[in-house]
Amino acid sequence: MTKRIFLILAVLWFSHTYAQKINYTLSFPNINHHEASISVTASGIPAGKATFRMSRSSPGRYAxxxxxxxxxxxxxxxxxxxxxxxxxxxxxxxxxxxxxGTVRVDYTLYAAWADGTYSGVDPASIHLNMPSAMMWIKGFDKAPITVTFNIPAGKNWTIATQLKPTDDPLTFTAPGLQYLMDCPTKIGNLHWKKWNITNPDGKGYEFRLALEAETTDTVAGSFAAKIKRLVEEEQAVFGETPAYDYGTYTFIASINLYVEGDGMEHRNSTMISLPFNFTGTNDQLEVFAHEFFHNWNVERIRPKTLEPFNFEKSNMSNELWCAEGFTQYYGELLLCRSGLKPIDGLMGSLTGLIYSKEIAAGAKRYSPVEVSRNAVFVDAGVSIDRTNYPNMYSSYYPYGGATALALDLSLRSKFQLTLDDYMTALWKRFGKTEIAYTVPGLEEVLADVTHDKTFAADFFTRYVNGHESFDYAPLLEKAGLRLKKQNPGKAWLGQVQYEEGTTKISSNTIINTPLYNAGLDFNDVIVQIDSKLVARPADINEIIATHKPGDVINIHYKHRDENKTASLTLAENPGLAVVTFEQAGLPVTNEMKTFRNSWLGTKVNRQ
Structure with missing residues (x-):
């Protein structure tokens, strides 16, 4: 091919691509019954066959x-x-x-589940997660998109979205399909609060809270001030906020009894729905802390396994222990640093993280990488058949959070570094450059930060690609925190659930626990323990309380219609608890206070 012919073809291709446009119009003539009327028009496309489809996955969801x-x-x-x-x-x-070359497709959307994954159309407000609402034309992902929302007559509603605004307040644009699908939108009576944050380079960005809640302007303003405090604390971890595409970041939040509980991160916004009456208290901030951290970790520091995002099926990822788990850890940590969660309250969060790694059966058998791959089934996935997840899965949220805790404490104790240093290095290498990472890439950055390849390789071998136990206790003690057994010396049957008011086991029994080893599982009905009849879970607990770990008891149970007897060896309750030395009545040294403040204290100069 000659250069001239190549240039002519390139110009023709560019002109053809540039002429392609996708236009959406959303109207709500049957809003009382949760229906939207949606039109999508594709123009400038090649004549012939055209395929339209709905998505089967959604950004921020992995199933x-x-x-x-x-x-x-x-x-x-x-x-x-x-x-x-x-x-x-x-x-x-x-x-x-x-x-x-031009085709319009009209359809009706039924939407009655307002959360981060689905959509809700209601006379009170409109809540849209784009993959659940927008049909799209295959093969034209790069075509520019225009979206127009026809607000029902008589509604003095405003629109919260990260779509790019135009001169028409009802019309917005997106550069292509990937961006459109990442743009949750809320339309309703919204409380708007705005503030500005400046980066060290002098560039400023506007932050917006679009709040759907029954509250006063004063209370909404106070809540926004707390979110600003969180934003500043999270900015301090990385030294800067991302450069938001259109100069703004929007917290789209519905806190009322008419939504479903969820939080979903997006590139320049987050969609938060909490099914509670709005109070503006600190306990309603946890999801904000988690989701905002995502605009670094996962939106820009992004696993290669999620690139490009596939709307026709789920993307299996190896790295959700980092993308979600490290975010889980920081969400709790930054609430504490911001002064929005007391240190005593943080202890329960740390207990939950350590439990997920050290006690949960899945984490004792499978690595963080392996459990991340199960997200294609578990991340709000819908199924009706029973699984064996209690024995082969531990959520990558707390499991990854426990891994982050282990790394943070290790860096502080061994290198006088912090997890903040590691996250900043990830940001500079993968986030600002928007180069997708892999697990080996994460290990390489750890080696660079510590200048110790052996440490990095050992940590990833044992705790990321492997599932070894981690010794948290001595490192927590450096901060004046104690990891202790919750019920030392107490006999235990195993973690189990019963059908309400009965002794019929309703959950999977857990591998290597007394009930599991004795052969009992779900739907078995415990009839006698130690030759004593039992009818309620309380009866079982009373009998077990008279024994000690290691005692061997007889258990009579019914499996379907068969009466069975087994010998069962009681174990010690493995429950753990993290408490402060103050709570445990132990002295706290100045060295402990310094370590604790470096870890849990604010990083923002608020003078």
Whole structure:
């Protein structure tokens, strides 16, 4: 091919691509019954067949979903408005067999589940997660997009979104499909609060809270001030906020009884829904701390396994222990640093993290990398059959958080470094450059930060790619914190749940616990222990309380219609608790106070 021909073809290709446009119009004529009428028009596309579809996954969610189930009355039209054929070729895929370069598809969306994954259309407000709402045309991911929202007549509503605004307050744009799908949108009676944050380079960004809640302007303002405090504390970890695409970051928050509980991070915003009455108290801030940390860790410091995001199926990831787990750790830590969570309250959070790594059966058998891969099934995935997750899975949120805690304490004790130093290095290498990372890449950065390849390789071998136990106790003591057994010397049957008011086991029994080793599992009914009849869980607890670990007892149970007897060896309750030395009545040295303040104290000069 000659250079001239190549240039001509390149110009033709560019002109053709540039002419392609996607336009969405959303209207709500049947809002009382949770329906939206949506039109998507594709123009400038090659004549012939065109395929439209609904997504099966959503940014920030890692499991597969069936958004196509809530789409119906699908019709197609040409540029004159004349009806043309459209065929449903799969559950969520529609094909226009023939079109001449412009085609419009209209459909009805039913939306009645307002959270970070799904959508909700209601006379009180409109709540949109784009993958659950927007049908898209295959093959034109880069085409520029315009979205127009037709607000119902008589509604003095405002629109909260990270879509780019235009001169028309009802019309917004996106550079392509990936960005559109990452743009949650809330339309309703919103309390707006705004503030500015400046980075060390002098560039400032506007932060916005768009709050759907029954509250006063004063209380909303006080709540926004707390969020600002969190933003500043999280900025201090990395030294700067990201350069937001259109100069703004938006907290889209619904805190009321009419949404479902969720928090979902996005590139320049987060969608938070809490099904509680709004109080503006600190306990409603935890999800804000977690989701905002994501605008560094996962939105920009991004696993390669999530790039590009596939809307037709879920992306399996090896790195969610870092993307979600480290974020889980920092969400709790930064609340404490911000003064929004007392140190005593943090102890319960640290206990939960350590439990997930040291006690949970899945973490004793599988690595953080391995459990991350299960997100394609567990991250709000929907199934009705029973799984064995209690024995082979530990959530990558607290498991990863426990790994972050282990690394933070190790860096502080061995190198006089911190996890903040490591996260900043990840930001500089992978976040600001937006180069997707892998697990080996994370190890390389740890080696660079510590100047110790042996330490980095050992940590990743044992605690990231492996599942060894970590000795938290001596490192926590440096901060005047004590890791102790919660019920030392107490006999224990195993972690188990019963059907309410009965002794019928409703949960999987856990591997290597007394009940599991004795052969009992879900749906078995415990009838006698130590030849004593039991009818309630309290009866079981009373009998076990008279024994000590190591005692061997007889247990009679019914499996389906068969009466069985087993010999069961009681164990010690493995429960743990993290408490401060003050709570334990132990002296706190100046060295402990210094370590604790360096770890848990604010990093922001608020003078």
């Amino acid at each position: 597969t979903h069936e958004f196509g189930k809530n789409v119906y009355d699908v019709k197609a039209f040409d540029q004159t408005g004349a009806s043309i054929p459209i065929n449903r070729i799969d559950g969520d895929v529609y094909e226009v067999p023939k079109q001449n």
